[in-house]
Amino acid sequence: MLKTYEDKVEIIRNEIKQIGQFVLKANKISLKALKDHDISLFNDIDLSLKKLVSRSNEIDNMIVTTLALYSPEAKDLREMVSYLKITNELVRAGSNSKTFIKTFRKSFSEELDETAILEYAIPLQKAAANALEITLSMLDEHNEKIIEESFNKVLVEESKTDDLYAMVEKNILKLITNNYELSKDYFNLLSSLRRLEKCADRASSIANLIIFAHIGGELEQ
Numbered sequence: 001m002l003k004t005y006e007d008k009v010e011i012i013r014n015e016i017k018q019i020g021q022f023v024l025k026a027n028k029i030s031l032k033a034l035k036d037h038d039i040s041l042f043n044d045i046d047l048s049l050k051k052l053v054s055r056s057n058e059i060d061n062m063i064v065t066t067l068a069l070y071s072p073e074a075k076d077l078r079e080m081v082s083y084l085k086i087t088n089e090l091v092r093a094g095s096n097s098k099t100f101i102k103t104f105r106k107s108f109s110e111e112l113d114e115t116a117i118l119e120y121a122i123p124l125q126k127a128a129a130n131a132l133e134i135t136l137s138m139l140d141e142h143n144e145k146i147i148e149e150s151f152n153k154v155l156v157e158e159s160k161t162d163d164l165y166a167m168v169e170k171n172i173l174k175l176i177t178n179n180y181e182l183s184k185d186y187f188n189l190l191s192s193l194r195r196l197e198k199c200a201d202r203a204s205s206i207a208n209l210i211i212f213a214h215i216g217g218e219l220e221q
Helices: 003-035 039-044 049-070 074-107 114-138 144-178 180-215
Strands: none
Touching (some): 003 039, 003 049, 074 180, 144 180
16 A cells, blocks of 8 residues: 555544544543532533534545545555544544533532432543543554454443443432432433443444454444
């Protein structure tokens, strides 16, 4: 494959990592806000979906242009197809993260049982951030064994978010039963935490796409 093609792929990969880091940073600040019990930190998060979509579209155009100009071979074509899908998954991860931040910040108040909420919200946010961070590290890796090991780690973190969400859902539903007047705020918080679980799902999908790019197989729908 021509050197110019390899250069294009490296540019595309770096651009994808940049928007991924943009989403990851938002999740890490969210985690700090929860750990420090300082919801005001959510105000410091700059996560513009408009910018994210714009950057994603630019990358997609670069991918399509590269495919048209260089007609890559089978393995290289798999990589390009994977990147084309990864940008969409990152936008979805960003959308879930932004919704979590906006809804949690709006609904969380001193009237609610902070301890019962944060007991599972903190590890849930941590697992979602870990899943995304491990996934982004896979973009720099070329060793198939390490890629597969990282993929399995992402699946573990994604599974954690499922279990943690189930536990926090159970806790919050109990709180609603005892505090019906606060039910709307509790339901909104539960809805926001569901977005963290979805963010981990997106990380898992991206990890699967990276596996496909390097090893092949069938793409998950």
